[in-house]
Amino acid sequence: MGRGARGPSMHDVAALAGVSHQTVSRVLNGFEGIRPETRDRVLEAIERLGYRRNLAARSLATGRTGVVGVLSPDNPTYGATSSLFAVEHAVREAGLQPLITTTSGLPESVESALEFMYGRAVEALVIMAPSRSVLEVHDRMGVEVPTAYLLTGDERGRWSVSADQSKGAEMALQALLAAGHTAIQHVRGPLDSTEAQLRSDAYSRFMAQNSLARLPILEGDWSPQSGFDAYVRLDPRATAVFCANDQMAIGLMHAASVGGRWVPDDLSVVGFDDIPEAAHTLPPLTTVRQSFREVGTLAVALLTAALEGREPPDVEPLMPILVERDSVGPPGERKRSW
Amino acid sequence: MGRGARGPSMHDVAALAGVSHQTVSRVLNGFEGIRPETRDRVLEAIERLGYRRNLAARSLATGRTGVVGVLSPDNPTYGATSSLFAVEHAVREAGLQPLITTTSGLPESVESALEFMYGRAVEALVIMAPSRSVLEVHDRMGVEVPTAYLLTGDERGRWSVSADQSKGAEMALQALLAAGHTAIQHVRGPLDSTEAQLRSDAYSRFMAQNSLARLPILEGDWSPQSGFDAYVRLDPRATAVFCANDQMAIGLMHAASVGGRWVPDDLSVVGFDDIPEAAHTLPPLTTVRQSFREVGTLAVALLTAALEGREPPDVEPLMPILVERDSVGPPGERKRSW
DNA sequence: CGGTCGGATGTTACCGTGAACATCGTCCGG
DNA sequence: CCGGACGATGTTCACGGTAACATCCGACCG
Numbered sequence: 129m130g131r132g133a134r135g136p137s138m139h140d141v142a143a144l145a146g147v148s149h150q151t152v153s154r155v156l157n158g159f160e161g162i163r164p165e166t167r168d169r170v171l172e173a174i175e176r177l178g179y180r181r182n183l184a185a186r187s188l189a190t191g192r193t194g195v196v197g198v199l200s201p202d203n204p205t206y207g208a209t210s211s212l213f214a215v216e217h218a219v220r221e222a223g224l225q226p227l228i229t230t231t232s233g234l235p236e237s238v239e240s241a242l243e244f245m246y247g248r249a250v251e252a253l254v255i256m257a258p259s260r261s262v263l264e265v266h267d268r269m270g271v272e273v274p275t276a277y278l279l280t281g282d283e284r285g286r287w288s289v290s291a292d293q294s295k296g297a298e299m300a301l302q303a304l305l306a307a308g309h310t311a312i313q314h315v316r317g318p319l320d321s322t323e324a325q326l327r328s329d330a331y332s333r334f335m336a337q338n339s340l341a342r343l344p345i346l347e348g349d350w351s352p353q354s355g356f357d358a359y360v361r362l363d364p365r366a367t368a369v370f371c372a373n374d375q376m377a378i379g380l381m382h383a384a385s386v387g388g389r390w391v392p393d394d395l396s397v398v399g400f401d402d403i404p405e406a407a408h409t410l411p412p413l414t415t416v417r418q419s420f421r422e423v424g425t426l427a428v429a430l431l432t433a434a435l436e437g438r439e440p441p442d443v444e445p446l447m448p449i450l451v452e453r454d455s456v457g458p459p460g461e462r463k464r465s466w
Numbered sequence: 467m468g469r470g471a472r473g474p475s476m477h478d479v480a481a482l483a484g485v486s487h488q489t490v491s492r493v494l495n496g497f498e499g500i501r502p503e504t505r506d507r508v509l510e511a512i513e514r515l516g517y518r519r520n521l522a523a524r525s526l527a528t529g530r531t532g533v534v535g536v537l538s539p540d541n542p543t544y545g546a547t548s549s550l551f552a553v554e555h556a557v558r559e560a561g562l563q564p565l566i567t568t569t570s571g572l573p574e575s576v577e578s579a580l581e582f583m584y585g586r587a588v589e590a591l592v593i594m595a596p597s598r599s600v601l602e603v604h605d606r607m608g609v610e611v612p613t614a615y616l617l618t619g620d621e622r623g624r625w626s627v628s629a630d631q632s633k634g635a636e637m638a639l640q641a642l643l644a645a646g647h648t649a650i651q652h653v654r655g656p657l658d659s660t661e662a663q664l665r666s667d668a669y670s671r672f673m674a675q676n677s678l679a680r681l682p683i684l685e686g687d688w689s690p691q692s693g694f695d696a697y698v699r700l701d702p703r704a705t706a707v708f709c710a711n712d713q714m715a716i717g718l719m720h721a722a723s724v725g726g727r728w729v730p731d732d733l734s735v736v737g738f739d740d741i742p743e744a745a746h747t748l749p750p751l752t753t754v755r756q757s758f759r760e761v762g763t764l765a766v767a768l769l770t771a772a773l774e775g776r777e778p779p780d781v782e783p784l785m786p787i788l789v790e791r792d793s794v795g796p797p798g799e800r801k802r803s804w
Numbered sequence: 805c806g807g808t809c810g811g812a813t814g815t816t817a818c819c820g821t822g823a824a825c826a827t828c829g830t831c832c833g834g
Numbered sequence: 835c836c837g838g839a840c841g842a843t844g845t846t847c848a849c850g851g852t853a854a855c856a857t858c859c860g861a862c863c864g
Contacts, residue, residue, distance in 0.1 A: 137850055405743050409748070491822060529821095
């Protein structure tokens with residue numbers, strides 16, 4: 129194993145500045161009792177040598193790594209990625225180091241990803257767990273570092289950071305109801321997904337509360353293709369569909385158009401997430417926007433508080449926003465001629 | 467600075483197994499000359515104590531970190547993120563540690579991201595530089611680790627890994643030409659972007675080679691909104707548009723529909739990238755697929771070869787694939803009644 | 805005017821690992 | 835029967851920081 133070229137060390141800096149290495153250490157760590165003149169000499173020596181401190185040595189001496197593990201799904205969706213990048217930024221901002229590791233979600237993949245991070249001595253974790261199985265693996269491996277959860281709905285109580293999924297779903301459904309729809313069907317996300325479950329539960333609750341007949345819930349996998357496929361399984365009576373995300377809504381609108389049904393005249397559709405494309409589908413998609421970046425930032429705030437021994441802030445679920453565009457219209461058989 | 471709880475060390479393992487710490491080290495590093503019986507005793511002790519080696523200490527002793535820095539745009543687009551995740555996976559697979567750092571692309575952001583990574587003593591870099599300014603900052607900071615470039619077209623010669631942008635653009639244009647279009651306009655990506663430049667150059671070349679009049683090149687920023695905005699600036703003579711990515715194509719098709727022009731009857735559109743939504747736009751988008759994951763994997767192969775002192779493999783630009791769907795039709799004034 | 809105190813800085817030990825070198829026993833050949 | 839070689843393992847040191855403690859020196863006080 130060839131050893132890397134080593135840069136200058138504290139001792140080199142100390143020698144150049146005519147002080148001891150400990151004084152250099154004190155300067156770097158912002159110690160108080162240092163004569164300004166000495167500090168300047170040290171800083172100049174650092175500058176001259178292009179010195180960078182060796183974090184491995186520091187970590188070895190202090191027993192701390194400052195590494196925050198981030199487990200992310202390896203699926204490049206807009207929402208998850210937005211949150212991921214917000215987490216990355218916030219972690220770095222907090223003076224810590226993000227260790228982003230992706231997983232397909234299969235148990236062995238989750239396990240190897242977590243094993244990798246534990247092997248790196250992470251001091252905190254952000255688990256972006258779109259599916260419950262990820263949580264199960266994590267629980268089974270039982271490690272003790274502070275952990276925040278994203279994409280898990282409210283599964284983990286105060287450690288779960290998320291937008292209010294139920295409220296969001298309600299907003300979407302309310303938009304349909306307000307337009308006059310009563311035969312509303314739901315295309316949910318994967319059974320395994322906690323967020324999909326919350327939205328789906330909200331659907332059932334909403335229908336019950338408004339004394340509407342609950343049509344069979346169709347299952348998709350978040351992909352546009354699965355939305356497309358869901359269309360043919362739609363109940364003929366349905367005049368409106370609440371899709372659990374925008375991508376499936378896009379696929380479903382495509383299928384509707386192939387099937388000769390026009391959105392919003394023959395079928396109303398709402399999505400969830402407000403991905404950038406949602407404003408430009410045909411027709412532009414009415415959807416529910418959630419602030420992905422905000423949940424990422426909040427999760428890190430939770431962890432830094434825990435790491436510094438402060439009381440973690442209470443995280444209220446974030447309020448989503450209904451974005452009304454053109455995919456919702458009144459029900460009825462106003463078939464457009466084409 | 468409170469010191470973290472320290473786990474068992476090699477010495478603890480050694481004591482339990484009745485050997486010296488060096489023997490433990492040898493077992494862990496797969497040394498040859500160890501009696502099987504001794505090895506087993508050591509492994510059992512490791513198991514019993516739940517020992518994990520301290521990478522900080524290892525790194526300090528060897529002078530190596532095994533960290534590969536990955537600079538990524540903080541823009542959660544499908545393509546960049548796909549490559550990013552492929553890089554992450556490949557780096558980990560190679561026994562190294564990815565250090566993913568995002569940047570907005572603004573010089574000070576790029577600089578702080580690079581500074582962060584250099585401070586972590588990265589041994590190699592993957593720079594995902596959608597814009598030339600990122601490269602400039604990187605060059606200015608002048609560091610010597612092996613560096614692979616993504617999203618830069620062929621800017622960096624053999625160190626640039628990418629799909630063949632020119633060929634891809636040609637394929638897109640050829641599809642339009644084959645359908646009978648001669649008045650083809652181009653909506654390019656940002657001026658600063660090397661990939662946009664390559665596609666744009668390919669457009670100019672293609673038009674010249676086929677003796678077609680080059681219509682003014684419009685500039686977008688990759689977003690659907692910018693594609694939408696470009697529509698009104700379209701030349702009235704244009705019967706077809708080559709958009710430099712799918713998102714802009716989506717926005718442009720939206721605008722066309724608002725403007726009462728039908729795709730593909732009144733206007734043909736091709737995109738670039740083949741994002742998952744492209745198969746489900748109205749109409750489904752003809753586009754050029756490039757293998758984002760593959761370029762990510764290849765970039766890492768390049769770096770691991772360099773790190774191990776092997777001759778880096780020659781990386782041929784990857785061949786993109788034309789995906790023909792329904793957004794291209796023959797030119798003409800066959801306005802669809804609606 | 806000497807002792808003490810406190811601020812500024814130096815000295816030493818230690819963190820956990822890997823590398824170089826030392827040691828020990830055994831086997832084999834002269 | 836002894837010495838060298840070799841295989842298996844142990845010992846020591848270095849890596850580059852931080853923490854604890856030691857030291858030095860000037861100022862202030864009794």
